[in-house]
Amino acid sequence: xxxxxxxxxxxxxxxxxxxxxxxxxxxxxxxxxKSVRAGQVNLTDSYVQVDGREAWLVNAHIAPYxxxxxxxxxxxRPRRLLLHRREILELWNAVRQKGVTxxxxxxxxxxxxxxxxxxxxxGKKLYDKRHDIAKRDEERELAREESRRYRx
Numbered sequence: 001x002x003x004x005x006x007x008x009x010x011x012x013x014x015x016x017x018x019x020x021x022x023x024x025x026x027x028x029x030x031x032x033x034k035s036v037r038a039g040q041v042n043l044t045d046s047y048v049q050v051d052g053r054e055a056w057l058v059n060a061h062i063a064p065y066x067x068x069x070x071x072x073x074x075x076x077r078p079r080r081l082l083l084h085r086r087e088i089l090e091l092w093n094a095v096r097q098k099g100v101t102x103x104x105x106x107x108x109x110x111x112x113x114x115x116x117x118x119x120x121x122x123g124k125k126l127y128d129k130r131h132d133i134a135k136r137d138e139e140r141e142l143a144r145e146e147s148r149r150y151r152x
Contacts, residue, residue, distance in 0.1 A: 001111060007041035008106040014132060016103060016121035022091070024116050025082030026057060026107075029073045031065040036114050038065075041107050048081065048102035048118050050091045055081040057104060057116060081116065094120045 012018065028036065035041070040063035049056045056078045064072045083091075094100055105117045124132075 004109045006036055006039050006107045006109060006114075007043050009043040009046070009104055011044060012103055012105050012119070012121070014124075014129065016101075016119075016123055017128075018105065018119040018121050019100075020094070020120045021105065022083065022087055022118050024055065024087075024118055026114050026116050027080040027082060028062075028114055031071060031073050032062050032079075033114060034065045034067075035062050036107065037109065043104045043107060046104055048091070048104065049078070050088060050095055050102065052092050053088065055083055055088055055091060055102075057081055060104065060107075081118070091120065099123055 042061040046060035047058055049058050057080075058078050059076060060079065061075050062073070064075055091102055095102060100120060100122050102118055103121050105119050107114065107116050109115070
């Protein structure tokens, strides 16, 4: 089973508490999968919309494929996510809570198929973000000290 990570949403862990993760297939057109395989995907500012029956990946940018000519796709079109009915109901129930949303964390190719890892997320407050920044700076400083200590 080979996995190639195509795109990650780096701001996701900083902006949100990631509560529960799901793996979803994604329904793509022919020119879209070519762009995904080329790594031309941006998940920043994208989210998942659930209507009780289907889940949609909204605002994810998949660049147009150069060689597709007039058969090219719209880069920001909503794309249907392929999930089990039980998973869609779990997502639907989670989203109805206040302050909870669903965001894509990363897109990858698994055995040649495009998959999206999505997560139920709760937005962080400003003080939570400051705490994460301080923790990251402290870890970086400790790593620097460690490398200085063992340098000859």
